[in-house]
Amino acid sequence: MRWTTRSKNQMLVNRSSFLRRLAELLEEGYTFHDSVIILMPHYVQEYESVLAAAENSLRAGLSVSQVLEVIGFKRNTLLPIAVSEVDGTLILSLKELAKRLEVKEAREKRLRSILIYPMFLFIFMAALLLLFRQYFLPNFQALTQARHAETGLSSYLPLIVGKIPDILLTMLLITSLVAFLSRKVFTRLPPAEKIRKLVRIPVVGVLLKKTKTSELTGELGSLLRSGLPIQDALAVLESQRLDGIIAEVASNLKRHLIHGIPFEQAVSLTEGLEPNLASFVKHGSDTGHLAEELILYSAHTFETLESDVAKWVSLIQPVLFALLAVCIVLAYLAILLPVYGMIETM
Structure with missing residues (x-):
């Protein structure tokens, strides 16, 4: 059950703070239902309809993770909460998820601050180049033809610079279209196919492996620490519907274990996990502290x-400024070279 039709005033704000306060209220002895009622007015401007949807979900017997999804949390962030309902560590999981969301929000805020200034300069530069193409370029071409100036780089450079806004816009449209179509295609693929394709994409594959390995090992370790046997713990992760990739990886690991393959070898045989995980699993198994x-x-x-x-985010701004510097230099050359060429022919 998911309630999705909501206005901006019905959106949950500051999700990390909401989870932290929710964990504190649960620690103080409040029920989950009462905690949500107390917190909702502080995090949703028009909270009545959102609270009604949450209460209907609770009456229908939905789990905590499902109710949080109804409130406004993204499904792919709620795996720790779903697992905590099995191993009994709900409060701890709420706190951990709050920390992770804080880190994510801080990273997104930093990325926006890094991008906003160079993007503003790019827009300003594109506007100047459009004005250059509209008003100055025809005059340069007329002067060049009138004085029979040379037809070298100085005559073609203004034309090239005048095309830069078109090139930037075309690149932006192509990138957006490719990203949109790729997202549509990948969402329709089965989890096993997603893993095979995504891990082969440079940068994306590395980040995906680390992300899913971190999530899987954290939830699996929590389930093992609660006393579940490893196959039962993997069955819990396999049966959840919040993260299809985690479910697929857990299913593959479980299948290897059923066939009698040791866990560290099963990890090595399973696609989508970090290569060094197997050695840590073996060390944990040998010492008896796998969880x-x-x-x-x-x-x-x-x-x-x-x-x-x-590191990747910190590289974005220098690259954007370097591209901007190239555009500025080309613009100056497009103005100065024809002028010098005409002076030499006088």
């Missing part, structure tokens, strides 16, 4: 993932 090993591995992989993403 703790998986949880620590999950935390470390998440930190590594955030560090990698931060």
Whole structure:
């Protein structure tokens, strides 16, 4: 059950803070129902209809993760909550998810701050180049023809610079179209096919492996720590419907275990996981602390993932400024070279 038709005033704001406060109220002894009633007015401007949808979901017997989805959380972020309903660590999972959402929100905010200034300059530069093409370029061409100036780079460069806005717009449209179509195609693929295709895409494949390995090991370690046997823990992850890729990976691991393959070998044979996970699994199995090993591995992989993403984000602004500098230099040359050419012919 998912309630999706809502206005901006009915959207949940500051999701990480909502989860943190929810965990605090549950720790103080409030029920989940009462906690949602208390918090909703503080995080949704027009909360009545959202609260009514949440209460209807609770009356229908939906789980905590399903109710949170109705409130406004994205389905692919709620796997830890679904697992915590099995292993009894709901409060801890709410706190951990709040931390992860805080990190994600901070990263998105930083990305916006990095992009907004160079994008504004690009728009301003494109507007100037359009004005150049509309008003100055015809005059340069007329002067060049009138004085029979040379037909080298100085005569063609203004034409090239005048095409830059068209090139940028075309690239933007093509990129947007490819991204839109790729998203549509991948959402229709079965999970196994998604894994096979996504892991082969540069950068995306690396980030996907780290993300899913971190999520899988964290949830699997939590289930093992609660006392579930490993096959039962994998069955829980296989049966959930919040993350199809995690369910597919868990299903493959479980199938290998049923065939008598040791867990560390099953990890090596399963596509979509980090290559070094098998050695950590073997170490955890040998020491008898597999659950703790998986949880620590999950935390470390998440930190590594955030560090990698931060590096990629930090490269965006210099690249954009370098492209902008090239456009500015070309614009100056497009103006100055024809002028110098005409001076030499005088």
